[in-house]
Amino acid sequence: MKKPRVLVADDKDTILGLFGRILSDKFDVVTATDGQRALALALNDDFDVVVSDIRMPGADGFTVLREIKGAKPEVEVVLMTAFSSVQKAVEAMKEGAYDYLAKPFDPDEALMTIERAAERKRLREQARNLSAVVGNISRFDRLVGKSSAMQQLFELLKRAAAGEATVLIAGESGTGKELAARAVHSQSPRRAGRFVAVNCGAIPESLIESELFGHVRGAFTGAIGDRRGLFEEADGGTLLLDEVGELPLPMQVKLTRALQEHAIRRVGESQERRVSVRVIAATNVDLKAAVASGRFREDLFYRLNVFPVRLPPLRERREDIPVLAAHFLERHRGRYGGSVEGFSPDALSALVRYEWPGNVRELENAVERALAVVDGPRIPIEALPEEIATHARPRLAPDLGRLTYREVVDIARDRVSREYLVALMREFEGSVTHAAERAGMERETLHRLLKRYGLRSDEFKPGR
Ligand SMILES: Nc1ncnc2c1ncn2[C@@H]1O[C@H](COP(=O)(O)OP(=O)(O)OP(=O)(O)O)[C@@H](O)[C@H]1O
Numbered sequence: 001m002k003k004p005r006v007l008v009a010d011d012k013d014t015i016l017g018l019f020g021r022i023l024s025d026k027f028d029v030v031t032a033t034d035g036q037r038a039l040a041l042a043l044n045d046d047f048d049v050v051v052s053d054i055r056m057p058g059a060d061g062f063t064v065l066r067e068i069k070g071a072k073p074e075v076e077v078v079l080m081t082a083f084s085s086v087q088k089a090v091e092a093m094k095e096g097a098y099d100y101l102a103k104p105f106d107p108d109e110a111l112m113t114i115e116r117a118a119e120r121k122r123l124r125e126q127a128r129n130l131s132a133v134v135g136n137i138s139r140f141d142r143l144v145g146k147s148s149a150m151q152q153l154f155e156l157l158k159r160a161a162a163g164e165a166t167v168l169i170a171g172e173s174g175t176g177k178e179l180a181a182r183a184v185h186s187q188s189p190r191r192a193g194r195f196v197a198v199n200c201g202a203i204p205e206s207l208i209e210s211e212l213f214g215h216v217r218g219a220f221t222g223a224i225g226d227r228r229g230l231f232e233e234a235d236g237g238t239l240l241l242d243e244v245g246e247l248p249l250p251m252q253v254k255l256t257r258a259l260q261e262h263a264i265r266r267v268g269e270s271q272e273r274r275v276s277v278r279v280i281a282a283t284n285v286d287l288k289a290a291v292a293s294g295r296f297r298e299d300l301f302y303r304l305n306v307f308p309v310r311l312p313p314l315r316e317r318r319e320d321i322p323v324l325a326a327h328f329l330e331r332h333r334g335r336y337g338g339s340v341e342g343f344s345p346d347a348l349s350a351l352v353r354y355e356w357p358g359n360v361r362e363l364e365n366a367v368e369r370a371l372a373v374v375d376g377p378r379i380p381i382e383a384l385p386e387e388i389a390t391h392a393r394p395r396l397a398p399d400l401g402r403l404t405y406r407e408v409v410d411i412a413r414d415r416v417s418r419e420y421l422v423a424l425m426r427e428f429e430g431s432v433t434h435a436a437e438r439a440g441m442e443r444e445t446l447h448r449l450l451k452r453y454g455l456r457s458d459e460f461k462p463g464r
């Protein structure tokens with residue numbers, strides 16, 4: 001992948017040299033020693049991030065910021081300033097700077113800030129190009145995904161579809177196992193036949209055999225007539241045995257036999273009936289482990305596992321998150337007025353960072369929920385469930401031993417958490433003046449924040 005490009009403007013060679021060392025591994029770095037040169041470079045060449053000192057000969061950092069934002073709003077600008085004039089930098093952020101670095105800064109922090117700025121630029125572009133992305137999404141049948149893991153999966157499913165082998169699909173809940181099974185069926189020569197899905201875990205044990213194989217009248221109490229089972233229903237087509245690990249052992253024996261003989265016997269009948277069914281099994285438990293512990297028959301495992309397919313969890317293929325989010329947006333927005341076009345960069349970044357224990361299903365639900373509450377053109381971070389939204393921003397460390405500029409920024413942006421305020425007030429024993437000073441904000445701001453969270457400074461006074 002191409003390295004993101006960063007322009008660093010400062011009149012001190014030491015600073016330029018420092019940035020060269022910090023950034024050159026991950027970025028393509030260009031330097032400028034005054035504001036005029038920086039502007040000329042920034043406007044005539046393509047950079048992802050511009051890092052500029054505020055006080056410089058030629059043009060100061062504010063001019064650089066305004067000119068760049070006016071001509072190329074997509075470029076992210078980070079300003080540098082002395083710690084004592086942090087207030088200025090906060091002003092700069094109101095004018096569109098992404099962030100600022102207070103000198104002297106920690107090189108790791110500088111690197112992180114610039115990485116975040118570059119990431120935001122990338123996400124912004126992605127958000128802007130959503131419709132384009134949707135236009136050339138990679139898909140296989142109804143499965144969407146552009147990660148190499150999904151591309152490989154699509155190849156595998158294509159091969160599975162071409163043959164007749166039993167397919168065993170493994171994967172966490174919500175990863176698309178059922179969709180994969182449908183894809184194999186609908187791309188296979190059996191596509192004219194039926195696709196029948198059954199959840200083995202959802203049928204009472206006493207009914208499973210008749211459900212799968214059917215029964216004849218009087219076979220058991222309640223069997224008032226002859227009935228075909230799902231194997232016969234799927235004759236000529238495909239049968240998905242979902243949650244196959246839930247099958248009771250005696251049924252596993254019968255299933256093994258049916259797979260071997262390509263024949264079934266209805267309950268209460270001695271005659272065998274031949275069926276032509278392609279079986280696909282799916283599981284979200286580790287069947288090998290189930291075999292080892294005696295809960296799953298080894299012979300059945302090998303019968304099913306002829307063509308193993310693993311669906312990777314979403315957190316292992318984060319490249320798919322933006323395309324899937326766009327896909328679900330496209331798919332569901334019609335139901336909610338249809339005016340939403342994409343996600344805010346913050347929202348997209350939170351979606352990409354979240355762990356997704358519920359995988360694609362959870363993502364689909366989050367997008368649908370957001371569509372239900374949003375009416376603007378972009379889904380803002382606030383429309384996402386809290387557990388996802390918190391992934392958009394770095395967490396504030398309640399440890400106040402060292403207040404980072406980042407915390408100051410968050411405070412300045414009113415993005416401070418309740419825990420942080422509590423820790424701050426505890427440390428300064430309820431003194432708003434000292435706490436505000438330490439946090440680098442006005443006393444009034446701190447008062448306002450405390451009030452917003454329902455905190456009272458005297459609660460933190462010693463002896464209470
Ligand atoms: N790659 C994908 N592209 C598009 N939609 C997907 C994809 N993967 C999953 N989905 C959607 O996510 C939801 C869950 O998928 P599916 O039911 O196939 O998962 P599953 O693995 O069978 O889950 P479970 O184990 O809980 O039964 C469905 O609405 C499905 O349409």
Ligand SMILES: [Mg+2]
Nearest residue numbers: 174177178242
């Ligand atoms: Mg399923």
